[in-house]
Each structure stands twice: as C-alpha cells, then as structure tokens.
Amino acid sequence: MNRQQYDKIIDLINPKVAPLGYECVEVEWDGTEETLRVYIDRPEGIKMEDCLRVNDLLIESNELDALVPGDYRLEISSPGIERPLRTREHFSRVIGQKIKVRLNERTQNRMEGAGKLLGIDQDDIVSLELPAGVWNFPFQAIRKANVVFEW
Numbered sequence: 001m002n003r004q005q006y007d008k009i010i011d012l013i014n015p016k017v018a019p020l021g022y023e024c025v026e027v028e029w030d031g032t033e034e035t036l037r038v039y040i041d042r043p044e045g046i047k048m049e050d051c052l053r054v055n056d057l058l059i060e061s062n063e064l065d066a067l068v069p070g071d072y073r074l075e076i077s078s079p080g081i082e083r084p085l086r087t088r089e090h091f092s093r094v095i096g097q098k099i100k101v102r103l104n105e106r107t108q109n110r111m112e113g114a115g116k117l118l119g120i121d122q123d124d125i126v127s128l129e130l131p132a133g134v135w136n137f138p139f140q141a142i143r144k145a146n147v148v149f150e151w
Helices: 003-020 048-058 062-067 088-093
Strands: 023-030 035-041 073-077 098-107 110-120 125-130 133-138 142-147
Touching (some): 003 035, 048 073, 098 125
Antiparallel strands (some): 110 125
16 A cells, blocks of 8 residues: 555544544555554554444444555554654654654765654744754655654
C-alpha cells in the first residue's frame, strides 16, 4: 500500500470514529501478516476498551473492505509514546519536542534527521533543530515522521 491508499483509509475511518471522540492518526499495512493496523488517539489517551469499541465499529465495514486488498486482519492500537505525525495539526501539537523525520527527496543534502521541532510556517516549511544546525524542508516532502520519546 502507498501513502494515497493510507490517506483514503484514514479519510474513511475518521468520520466514523470522530463522533465517539477518537481520531485515526495513522494506518499501516503489514503484508506479511495481512494485517491493517489502525492507530487511534484521543486527548485522554487510549485504553483497551477504546480499541475494542473501534474494532467493533470497523470490523463489518464494507467500505473499508473495498480499500484493503483481499482478506485481512484488523488491528486497532494506540499510537504509543512515539506517535506518528501526519498532519499539520499533529506537528503543531509537538513543537518544542524531539521528532524523527524521513523525506521522499533530499532537502539540504538530507533525507532524514532527528531533532527539536522548531515549528512549521505559513508556507508549510518545517524547521528542525539538529546538532549540525537548523534543517528546513517542505511539509509535503515528508514520508514518515514521529515523536521521539526521551527517557
């Protein structure tokens, strides 16, 4: 599956889970296990009961079945402490925290890095403070990003 397919699945799931107070923050396809992992969140955090509730809601979704290839197993999970960052709003929530980013293309001679998120400006340029200095890159170039939990 590619990013566009993931986004279609997220766009399908969010209207179904939003009335219950959840947000689908990311999905992941594990082709080896034929598993669609759906990561949900809410301000209070996620408990096992929340995962079961969303599973019950999505398990019989014909629209979801149409977007996922063949037979698959549905797995609902919390995004964890190193939660994925996908939207501009996700990034805005973690300004000042350490994040890890991988890009689709090189920007300033880099494709990945981890550092303190300084912000995202009105032109959708993300600024990340790395040990070597500030790295600026377009939001649209992000392939994958997540919070880095520091013990």
